[in-house]
Amino acid sequence: MNQVAEPVTDPTQYQDHDGAEMLRVRDLHAFYGESHILHGVDFDVKRGELVTLLGRNGAGRSTTLKSIMNMVGRRTGSIMINGNETLGMKPHRIPRLGIGYCPEERGIFASLDVEENLLLPPTVRSGGMSIDEIYAMFPNLYERRRSQGTRLSGGEQQMLAMARILRTGARMLLLDEITEGLAPVIVQKLGEVLVKLRDRGMTIVLVEQNFRFAAPLADRHYVMEHGRIIEEISKAELPGKRDHLNSLLGV
């Protein structure tokens, strides 16, 4: 069992200085079989920042997150996480650098109940949220903890998909389209959760279609098109660039 869930990364090997670079992606190319999806993506995220990847469908935002997790076919370039080059790392090693990934399709396991889903991801670092803290943040999950994971509503499944990576001690979250298809009241609740996580010092990379949701939360926005980052917009620049951004996103 310990063999399968390998031991927690030694915290002393983890250089934890604030303001430092958490993620640095350089000239990232990614391929699914013959198709070339990412064409040299460059961006970086500082510790404690909330950064969004914006863009139209097919711009390569989800693929960028998957590439960071080594879940696509082939990758070239460089992905540094906390100063560690991860391009040659096996997929199951990457989360152990303190990364939690929430996929677009949420990936709730049907053969597990809610609590089993919540307890499933192995602890990657110390300092994750306790199960009580998680239930305090998501009371719905506590009420439904014995239900089959996939019996939950879409909103509850999204909460569960987020909640289970908070337990692991991950310090950087890669969140793919977490508001997709959800009712406004749930989207608002997710926004509150993100604020709480940011206040806890969590680094967050948010792939988002819903710009109105992302705008007030994020420190910086990266706009992607055709597998490249074409623009970086900081929070301060945002008011003046709204029309320009809308035209880029085709809103």
Place this chain on the structure above:
Amino acid sequence: MTMIFGVPFAVFMGQLMLGLINGAFYALLSLGLAVIFGLLKIVNFAHGAMYMLGAFATLLGMRYLGINYWAALLLAPLVVGLFGMVIERLLLRRIGHLDHLYGLLLTFGLALIFEGTLVNFFGVSGARYPTPEALQGGFQLGFMFLPVYRAWVLLAALVVCLGTWFIIERTRLGAYLRAGTENPALMQSFGVNVPLLITLTYGFGVALAAFAGVLAAPLYPVSPTMGSNLLIVVFAVVVIGGMGSILGAVLTGLGMGLIEGLTKVYYPEAANTVIFLVMILVLLIRPAGLFGKEA
């Protein structure tokens, strides 16, 4: 003498008991097949050969190394399980990305190789393995005579089946297994070493077959073909129970053993085919199997 539908009670119970013993073997083997299919999506045609290797390891261990039955009960599954892990690592893993048909063909080929190699050295006639002393004799139950060894086989098989069910349904490692069956890529993204989990799972499934082989050694002649004879029936059992269901595999195994035993009492000519008849009926009515989920 009490009669049941024109059959003496003792004969009836005796056949039922035999059926249950066969059912215990079906259960152990189909359980391993179900576990392997769940995570690897491979129909392990080498399963019968692994059962046979378990029996041979027991026989040869005693003959050449002086390993007794009780030690073999532990060692044979361990050795065969390790052997299975090597096969998974060196062969099955390489075709993991291909159509599942290739896994079936590869394991079928391996089964033929193992069988053929042993036929070359030991022939097909089969050797006897003595019943361990502590398990000789029997209980006179009044209505029938129950050999101790058969009672032991039933007990051991049930304990191992329940233990397996417990591990898979009630432990954390089992949760990894179930989740890995559903979405291996996501499990990797959580930091679970899925390739290692797959190797261990194959080794475990194969060890279950080898354990059945040890139990079988004192009961049936130990011969290179003992596995392939049994495996066809076991596949029918798996189809009836539904691929990938743990409890389904165990219950169907025992149930089919009983049905086979009953058929031997009332219409012996059909005893060898009754399971296949049940299989056809089940496929017509519930194509996913009795315990299987509709895809």
